[in-house]
Amino acid sequence: MNLWLLVSTTVIGCYALKLAGYFVPPAVLAHxxxxxxxxxxxVALLAGLVVVEAVADGRHFDIDxxxxxxxxxxAFAVWRKAPFLVVVVVAAATAALLRLA
Known part of the structure; x- marks a missing residue:
C-alpha cells in the first residue's frame, strides 16, 4: 500500500471522527x-501512553x-498535586541524574 494513501486515509478518518462529535445530540451529553x-x-488515554513509554522501547519491553x-x-509529584511543569522537570531531572551517575 502506498504510504501517502495510508497517511491521507488516516487524516480523513481522524477528521471525520472529530466532525462526528459535533453531531452528537446535546441530550446524550447531558447524562x-x-x-x-x-x-x-x-486522562486514561494519556496515562496509558505514559506507561507504555515508561516500560517499552518500540515493540519490546525495556526495563530501564x-x-x-x-x-x-x-507519579509521586502528580499524586502530591504538583503543577505540570514541576512534574516534568523533576521526572526528567531524576532520570538525567541517574543516567549521569
Whole structure:
C-alpha cells in the first residue's frame, strides 16, 4: 500500500471522527455518566501512553532503571498535586541524574 494513501486515509478518518462529535445530540451529553466518561477518557488515554513509554522501547519491553525512577518520581509529584511543569522537570531531572551517575 502506498504510504501517502495510508497517511491521507488516516487524516480523513481522524477528521471525520472529530466532525462526528459535533453531531452528537446535546441530550446524550447531558447524562452525568456520559459527561463523566467524556471528562475521564483523555486522562486514561494519556496515562496509558505514559506507561507504555515508561516500560517499552518500540515493540519490546525495556526495563530501564533511570526511566522507571523518573516515572516513579513524576507519579509521586502528580499524586502530591504538583503543577505540570514541576512534574516534568523533576521526572526528567531524576532520570538525567541517574543516567549521569
Amino acid at each position: 452525568p455518566q456520559v459527561r463523566r466518561l467524556v471528562e475521564l477518557l483523555p 532503571g533511570p526511566r522507571l525512577a523518573g516515572f516513579a518520581v513524576g
